[in-house]
Structure formats: structure tokens, C-alpha cells
Amino acid sequence: MSDLTPHQIVQALDKYIIGQSDAKKSVAIALRNRWRRLNAPDDMRDEIMPNNIIMIGPTGVGKTEIARRLARLAGAPFIKVEATKFTEVGYVGRDVESMIRDLSEFAINMVREEHTEAVQEKARQRAEERILDILIPPAPKSQASPATSPVAIATSSSSPHEGPSETELRDRTREKFRGKLRDGDLDDREIEIEVASENSNMLQVFGPMGMEEMGINLQDLFGNMGGKKSKKRRAPISEARDLLTKEEADKLIDMDRVTRDALERVQQTGIVFIDEIDKVCARSGAGKSGPDVSREGVQRDLLPIVEGSGVMTKYGLVKTDHILFIASGAFHVSKPSDLIPELQGRFPIRVELDSLTEHDFVEILTKPQNALLKQYQALLRSEGVEVEFEDDAVREIARMAAHVNQDVENIGARRLHTILTTLLEDLLFDIPDVVAEKHVTITKERVENVLSSVVENRDLSRFIL
Secondary structure: OOOOOOOHHHHHOOOOOOOOOOHHHHHHHHHHHHHHHHHOOHHHHHHOOOOOOOOOOOOOOHHHHHHHHHHHHHHEEEEEEHHHHEEEOOOOOOOOHHHHHHHHHHHHHHHHHHHEEEOHHHHHHHHOOOHHHHOOOOOOOOOOOOOOHHHHHHHHHOOOOOOHHHHHHHHHHHHHHHHHHHHOOOOOOOOEEEEEEEOOOOOOOOOOOOOOHHHHHHHHHHHHHOOOOEEEEEHHHHHHHHHHHHHHHHHHHOOOHHHHHHHHHHHOOOOEEEEEEEOOOOOOOOOOOOHHHHHHHHHHHHHHHHHHOOOEEEOOEEOOOOOEEEEEOOOOOOHHOOHHHHHOOOOOOOEEOOOOHHHHHHHHHHHOOOOHHHHHHHHHHHHOEEEOOOOHHHHHHHHHHHHHHOOOOOOOOHHHHHHHHHHHHHHHOOOOOOOOEEEEEOOHHHHHHHHEEEEEEEHHHHHHO
């Protein structure tokens, strides 16, 4: 993260997200400020709070994608949650603190994978030794070594030119098998290995707030009471090597260090993306009754988490003071000012995302590294078929997507998925049984023939597109 300047962050986001320069600029500044805070003087570091962001814009314009790509750039723990899943205390549903527990769990897995990668080579070597021990069992320890027995000593003194000892022969055989193992010559051979058994005992505790975390800890406690159990299973050496490497890597990892690193990363660089926050707003002009009461309760529960508080997880206490919160919502039937004032104040940066135009759709189809057209080309290339989209055809697809969004319902770039699925449905179905061509060109005429009747018919568009 220290290597990424705000301009470089925006350039990296441009590879995947078209337009929305204001939103990219805001999140780039927020991300760089994390690094700036960590390098600030000690007496100021804890006083610098993150500038949480609220994104306002219709669905399908890139709000979630911006936050997800930002987290990948930073290598930071990231979690996306739906605000509608949470309820205030006393109602059935998830409590807001569970988002921090989920973020901690994600961070633990992320750091564990990093530590596993660091010890992978050593774990692979240990797994190799275990497989060789199965293929070439070591000599029993109780048996006297021939090289050190009185008979062997007498023989060696009288016959200096006698052949190699049993130990030397065993070592040579082991090295020969090691070479075959590394070359893959033994991959199909089945062996019997002993691996740790997965604990399938499930324990769940239901109850009021706080029991969720207690249930997790109780499950860990009772699950480990019997100690680690192992079981024998037969598997090809190729599969056995992977199983034993994973087991050896787990032994080499220091889980206490993993936990410390993960919690530190959550507290200093964690990002929580709260989607559909507009759904927990009390509607403008509505009375404070019915479901609006619960919606405001969720906002009040969110407030201390966003403001900065301690959340107890099974890995320890997590302070949320410096976690970056990014909220988003379409705000079709409500507006940001309908949030309670205290929560509004915790999201000082507001960014309005633009609706996508026909020109944006053309770029979305062609420019990003994971562009939709490139995805379909990769799918059909697996069948040995090359698909080419003419420029006029791409512009016609974009025009139709923009038209349907304007005429039926604006779902942003997601409309391109429905348009392309309808356009390529017959081609995807007929390959490879019917279509024998190795090169297919999608022309403007083909797009019009397949889609024009659907696009122009409002009723069909509503149900098909």
C-alpha cells in the first residue's frame, strides 16, 4: 500500500471500472490516508480518524466494484454486508457487531494463507519424507545395526572389499525413490496415509445478543476436548502429497502470531462496505411507526461501530476506531438526509455516482481487463471457436442496453449481462453440436435481428431483459 499514490490507485481502478472519477478520487485519497496515518507521529496517530465515505447512485454503476478492487489493491481485510440483514436488538436477525466478527474471520484466513505460503516449501519437504517413510520403511530401532554389530565389525576387518551395508542400500533405494517421486513417476501409485480427521461434531447455541459468540467458543472448546484424532485412508501419491503438505504446513504455522497479525490488520487497514444503507432509512414524511422504528434502531446500532468501539470476537477484542467504512445506496425513495444526524456525521465524504451512458457501455464492453466480451470470447475459445465482435455490433449492443435502461428500469451495467445472454443464447447452445465453424463474427445486423423485437416491445423487454 505504501507504493500506491492516489494517482496510481485511480489508474489501477481504471483497469476494471469505467468512469466514476469522483468516486475513484475519494477512495484513493481515503486509502492513501491510511498509510499516511500509520507514518504520522505516535502522539497524533490515534487521533487521526478515517474519513468514511457514502456513495450515492443507481444500481449497477460500480459502487461495490470500486470498494472490492480498492481492498485488493491494499491487501486489506474486506467484507461486504447488506444493511437489510441487520436488525436492532430484540428483533430476529443479525446484530451489527457480527460484521466485525466476519471481518476478523476473513483476516484470519487471509493471514493464514500468507503464512502457509511462506512455509510451503518446508512443508512439501516434510510431506515428501513421510511418503518415503511409507514406501521405504526405516529399519526397526530395536534391531542392532549390521554396521555396528560385532559380526559386521569382524567381517569388515577381515574382508575390507565386501559390498555395501544394509543401511547404505536402504539410503540408495530411498534416494532413487525420491527422484521418481519428484519426477511424478509414482503419482498414480496408491499408499495408505494417516491424516488428521476433520471434526464433524456441530454445536450451536441460540439465545439473546452475545450468545452467538459464546456458541462459537463453546464449539471450539468441546470440539477440541477429545484431542486431535487421526484416521487412515488410501490415496494416490499425487493426492497424498497435497494432503500431507497441508497438514505439515498447519504444524509449522504459529497460530498465535497469525491471530495477532490478523487483528492488527483489521484494526489498522480493515474495510467494511455497507450496501443498501438507504433501505434502513425512515422514508421522507413517514411517521415513526411500523418498520421505520426498526430501521432507525439499526442505524442507532450502527452508530457506535462506525464511531469507534470495541467488539469482542473469538480471537480477542477488535477496536473499530480506524476501520474504513464505505456505505452505498441508490436513495430512490429516500435521501441521505433521512439517516439519523449522528450517522450522517460519521460519513463526512459523500460521492454521487453518475448513471451510465451509451458511450460508457461501449467502454465497459471492451476496455476493462475482465470486459464482458472478453469473458464470452474466453468461454467459446475453450470449444476451439474464435468469436469476433465488430465495432458496429458493440455500439448497437450498448445503444440497446441504454435504451432498455431508460425505458424499463435502470439497472446500470447489469443490463449488458441480460442483453448479451439473449444475443448469444443460440450460439452458446449450438456449439459444438450444431455449429462447426471455427470463427464466428457478430455483426450489427445479427444484433438487430436477434434483439430488435425484444427491445422495441416494452412488455417483452420488461420480462426478458
